[in-house]
Amino acid sequence: MNKQEELEQMLIEAELISKEQLENAKKKWQQDKESLTRTLVSKGFVDEDKMMEFLSSRLGVAKINLSKVIGIDSKIVGTIPRLMAQNYLIFPVSERKNLLILAMVDPLNTSIIEKVTAMGYQVNPVLVAEEDIKNTIQRYYGEGGIVEDILREIKPLDKEDGISELRVEEEEAPAINIVNYFLIEAIKAGASDIHIESCEQDVCIRYRIDGVLHKISSVGKHLQNAIISRIKIMSNLNITEKRLPQDGRARVRIEEQGIDLRVSITPTIFGEKVVMRILDSSGLCLALERLFDPDILPVYHEYIHKPQGFILISGPTGSGKTTTLYSTLAAVSSVEKNIMTVEDPVEYVLAGINQQQIRPEIGMDFTTGLRSFLRQDPDIILIGEIRDRETAEVAINAALTGHLVFSTIHTNNSSEIVTRLLNMGVEPFLITSTLIMGVAQRLVRTICPRCKESYPVNQDIARTLGIPEETILYRGKGCKYCKEIGYRGRTGIYEVLVINETIKNLIVDREPAHTIERVAKDNGMITLREAAIKKVLAGITTVEELYRVTS
Numbered sequence: 001m002n003k004q005e006e007l008e009q010m011l012i013e014a015e016l017i018s019k020e021q022l023e024n025a026k027k028k029w030q031q032d033k034e035s036l037t038r039t040l041v042s043k044g045f046v047d048e049d050k051m052m053e054f055l056s057s058r059l060g061v062a063k064i065n066l067s068k069v070i071g072i073d074s075k076i077v078g079t080i081p082r083l084m085a086q087n088y089l090i091f092p093v094s095e096r097k098n099l100l101i102l103a104m105v106d107p108l109n110t111s112i113i114e115k116v117t118a119m120g121y122q123v124n125p126v127l128v129a130e131e132d133i134k135n136t137i138q139r140y141y142g143e144g145g146i147v148e149d150i151l152r153e154i155k156p157l158d159k160e161d162g163i164s165e166l167r168v169e170e171e172e173a174p175a176i177n178i179v180n181y182f183l184i185e186a187i188k189a190g191a192s193d194i195h196i197e198s199c200e201q202d203v204c205i206r207y208r209i210d211g212v213l214h215k216i217s218s219v220g221k222h223l224q225n226a227i228i229s230r231i232k233i234m235s236n237l238n239i240t241e242k243r244l245p246q247d248g249r250a251r252v253r254i255e256e257q258g259i260d261l262r263v264s265i266t267p268t269i270f271g272e273k274v275v276m277r278i279l280d281s282s283g284l285c286l287a288l289e290r291l292f293d294p295d296i297l298p299v300y301h302e303y304i305h306k307p308q309g310f311i312l313i314s315g316p317t318g319s320g321k322t323t324t325l326y327s328t329l330a331a332v333s334s335v336e337k338n339i340m341t342v343e344d345p346v347e348y349v350l351a352g353i354n355q356q357q358i359r360p361e362i363g364m365d366f367t368t369g370l371r372s373f374l375r376q377d378p379d380i381i382l383i384g385e386i387r388d389r390e391t392a393e394v395a396i397n398a399a400l401t402g403h404l405v406f407s408t409i410h411t412n413n414s415s416e417i418v419t420r421l422l423n424m425g426v427e428p429f430l431i432t433s434t435l436i437m438g439v440a441q442r443l444v445r446t447i448c449p450r451c452k453e454s455y456p457v458n459q460d461i462a463r464t465l466g467i468p469e470e471t472i473l474y475r476g477k478g479c480k481y482c483k484e485i486g487y488r489g490r491t492g493i494y495e496v497l498v499i500n501e502t503i504k505n506l507i508v509d510r511e512p513a514h515t516i517e518r519v520a521k522d523n524g525m526i527t528l529r530e531a532a533i534k535k536v537l538a539g540i541t542t543v544e545e546l547y548r549v550t551s
Helices: 003-013 019-032 036-042 048-059 082-088 110-117 130-141 147-151 174-188 221-234 297-304 321-332 366-373 389-400 415-423 428-434 459-465 501-508 513-522 528-537 543-549
Strands: 090-096 099-104 122-127 193-198 202-209 212-220 246-254 257-268 271-279 309-314 339-343 354-357 380-383 404-409 435-447 452-456 472-476 487-498
Touching (some): 003 019, 036 048, 048 122, 082 090, 090 130, 174 212, 202 221, 212 221, 221 246, 221 257, 221 271, 297 309, 297 321, 297 435, 309 321, 309 389, 309 415, 366 380, 366 389, 380 389, 389 428, 428 435, 428 501, 435 472, 435 528, 435 543
Parallel strands (some): 099 122, 309 435, 339 354
Antiparallel strands (some): 202 212, 435 487
16 A cells, blocks of 8 residues: 555544545545545545644654744745745745755655755655645735746747747846746736736736736846846837837747747836737637537528628627637638638638738828729628727728628627717718627636635625526636636637618618617517626526626
8 A cells, every 4th residue: 555545544544524525636636636535525525724733643754833933045946946935835844954845735746855965965844734724925025036947947949930039048048038037927827918017116917818917027127127128029029218108019939839928118217117928829719619608609600601791790809700700710710702801900811811900101001902802703801800980991992892701890889889880970871781790898807716616696796797696607716727816718708799670770770880780689689788688597607707807
């Protein structure tokens, strides 16, 4: 019997868990590759204090409270790199003659002890609560941490094909290491944007993950100019210009995967602010079945395969319009069809599709690109955005002459797409002759599946949403898998407005958006709010997300 089996037997004999709970936890433990004891605690099978008492008495390991340990020497803290402390939840308490007192959440993890031993220390493990050690790591290493320690373990990557490689080497300048580190970590975390903000006392680093900004770290003010200059060099921008906004692009390779970055730099009162949009095309073109619910998909599928017409996708920045459009193009693409796009900018390269980027500085705008497309014998045209009357009319003209045209527009819901076109000065008869569908969409965060818990709905919320008061809803408690956020990933909610004869009559009469919406609902349209409620009731997202993205 090995040590793991002995532990399992002791836990059952002590009646801390049942055999069924053990088997349940072992499945998750093997999947997450974390310790069995932590898995049992995270799943709620065993109270953390009881587990610590059990381990301390059975294994003969001392139990300590780090929050009460005062004045740990910074040299002792420096014996363990910050990244290692964070990843393995360990913390050096004291050291004497190479004997290191090491606080651990899981003193049974011999592989961690072996790693520290390989650094030249004898290890005496002590037991500590998970939240206690996390707070201590935060307190002693700080949010910015010891940058050289954070970066030490990142693997070098080779250069090839003229693509910048993200690598970290101890002899490189600190600013290069910091930029590379935050890029690598952002991509690992699934962030869509990195915000580097010049504050009065330091430089704040934030990631946008699943549509919400999270503060990740901060670095010293003295590194501000060097970090921003490094990003400008990567993006081929003017490093001496600090008074005007600049936009650029960069391409990097991480673990054999090419990643495009769209960089925006703008001056603020405490220095320049950088936003880097991470354009990772690996998960871009999704099957439409993964985007649309079964009650909406057949209608959408029918209209995107029409031989001609105008389809508009609406939603704010970051609502997933690009993913919807590119996934749609992938669904309708074939060797028999000539598909052309004009975009600002071309964010992702699509195989088999002719893409064009507008360049206003030389007179190449949406309208010019569209007019040239009509002489290129296209079947399907994608326009990045309808911004003004001229672009709208050229797009409508393309739809009138036998093309299927897709584009985006900024409105709050699908019925406002019509009124927006009318306000641009487009004649009602042109809209009714071409517009066949309007789609409004939002992205809501999905509940983390590993820390999902149920709770009874609040009566006020039940009345507001129009659901039974005995309804059970769901939320995420927060765990390691979701980085204590309670959410993991996002899903779309859609409002699909089909332009039928009834709606066309309302457009001709220039009826307001709320009238169009009311009639469309009477005809069976599911609104954004209703789509979000369905996701809440299905346990996919939370009430808080519903309120965040719908009005």
